[in-house]
Amino acid sequence: MEADGRWTLQGNTTIVTGGTRGIGHATLEELASFGANVYTCSRNQMELEECL
Incomplete structure (x- = not known):
């Protein structure tokens, strides 16, 4: 879903929290x-760096 101006x-x-995968990542995007x-934050530094 893209922002449509509304x-x-x-x-x-x-x-x-937990923005590197799953629902947290979808919410972040x-x-x-x-x-x-x-x-965002994550328990896994490597996943966090890949996400950004």
């Missing part, structure tokens, strides 16, 4: 597509 999160900051500043 919704914007421009200027909002979000935190997604969706929030970013709507313009949000997204912060």
Whole structure:
């Protein structure tokens, strides 16, 4: 789903835990597509670096 102009999160900051895979990663991508500043964390440093 792409941002179609109806919704914007421009200027909002979000935190997604577990953003390197699964639902967390999908959520991270969706929030970013709507313009949000997204912060994430992971238990695995290598996966986190690959995700970014």
